[in-house]
Amino acid sequence: MTFWDHLPVLVVIVPLLAGPVCVLVERPRAAWAVALAASWVSFAMAVVLAVQVHASGAISYELGGWEPPWGIEYRIDTLGSYVLLFVTAIAALVMVAAKSSVEREVPEALIARFYAALMLAFAGLAGIVATGDAFNVFVFLEISSLSSYALISMGRDRRALTSAFDYLVMGTIGATFILIGIGFLYMMTGTLNMQDLAERLPEVSETRTVRAGFAFLTVGIGLKLAMFPLHLWLPNAYTYAPSVVTAFLAATATKVAVYVLLRFMLDVFGLDFSLGRMPLEYILLPVGVIGILSASLVAIYQGDVKRLLAYSSVAQIGYMLVGIGLASTTGITGAILHLFNHALMKGALFLALAAVAYRLGSTALHDMKGLGRRMPWTMLAIVVGGLSLVGVPATVGFISKWYLVLAALEQGLWPLALLILLGSVLAVIYIWKLVEVAYLSKPQEGSSEIPVQEAPLSMLAPLWVLVIANIYFGIHTDVSVGLARQAAIVFTGGAG
């Protein structure tokens, strides 16, 4: 075996080892350098993996040389390589911006440990995507969740602590539900390998144990991805976490949870079981639509921009659930596209807010008066990201919503298509609030003693890479749509 054959596991192990190294080096700058290097190395490996998968199909890696289904298999297919690519890319970009922001927001004594936790969270997310073993998913999920709790609690406001605690309670219940679900599947099949499970489950799919396992998994993953009624942990956690953490988690953590949902529902259980014999579409569609509308409405009334965007995240997850619930190739293509696109939008928006917080020390709406003139590049990024969130043509948001509306119309569900568009209208309102305050209000007189400057280049550069990606993938859709469609066809078997 050459070095290149070990890439599927190295992409997880490099950040996993970087975590303890960050603690050992102790000095803030050195810890940042380690984290930066590890995330860029992971990104490079994810690029190579994506090229390999594109050239020769899914890669299977036997951990420790034990053959699957006995040993743990790492398996990277089209969707996996796609998700891995954007998770590592976001991590690499966020890490560039992290230095200035973290110095300002996290006490110096904690910085090394902050990067350690960030690396562990990243390793956990990469592991969830790379692994082909159901129990391994649980372990990596807990690695990433536990480190996220620690990261969120490092926010400056003391409410960061209580929101981290709430997230811990809800996240643990979700993870335990997933564990129970996996236990039920193991009980009936005697295997934990996802491919093997997919082969053996149809024989026993009529038993109550498998159905109960399915229900536990759906609710457990629903908690992790902030599915509408289970989203209560998300707004507080995103609002009070350090800005960099919010940018990283918003762009990756919930997306990876959606990936787990896709994996289990469509790959392990199969489309026939999840959406044919079990009424998943009757759950996902209403929950998705209610999520879109209620979270968007709540977002309109928020006075803190971070919280506003957190609610918007809950709404965007609703779109992905609707796409999966439609159960057609177009619908799942739309869901996967939105997964990718929402990571780009929210990555850009929350990084821009990190820049705002860096200069203003606050992300409250009334503190951002007249910011369009003082931080033109940051605000322009927020506007482009916001337009993308609304779904204006020539941005990525348009492409995924287009596919979702198309999928709804394909099945003659025009009220659903209208509701999706209504969600966009609500997004216009909350983005307009931001634009109005930033460009049309006069700067507050009291706060102008220290002139607010543009954010440092180290924050603007990664921010604008994401903003340009928002526009680039909105115009050149071949790559993203092609990959998403290819992944969706694998799930649906080309039907619909």
Place this chain on the structure above:
Amino acid sequence: MISWSPGIFNYLIVVFLMMSGFYVVIAQGNLIKKLVGLGLFQTSVFILYISIGYIAGGQAPIITDEVADYYSSPLPHVLILTAIVVGVATTSVGLALVVRIHEAYGSVEEDEIHARDWADDNALMEAELEVIAADNRAAESGNESKGNDNKGKDNRQADNHSENETTSKEEGMQ
């Protein structure tokens, strides 16, 4: 050799423990008690996994000269070792958070913490309202006073003049 078969007894215990733990998490306002409930909830799953591995009359899977008819499956036990580690980690992170919360709020009771957050919110809002009220008062007094060193007011007066001019012009045209 164990001849007694547990039947579904273990699973009943699992369900009972799980629901008790879940209830404690939801019903208790004390953060420590919540963690205790969470621990109970997780522990019930450990018993579930261990019960899965048990086969009535099964031997421990150790290779000896004697060959037994049945072996208990060791895999669920190994899996649950990992889950126990995760449980311990969760509890310790949770307790660490409770310590920090106690330092920051001086309480581990949920309702008291919320009350303190509410008080903060109200204080903030009152301060903001006061600022707005002060702004309004300043604006009002500015309008009343006839001082002419205020640039903004000069502009406003200029605007008024031009408006007057346009209206008079319009009148003239009529």
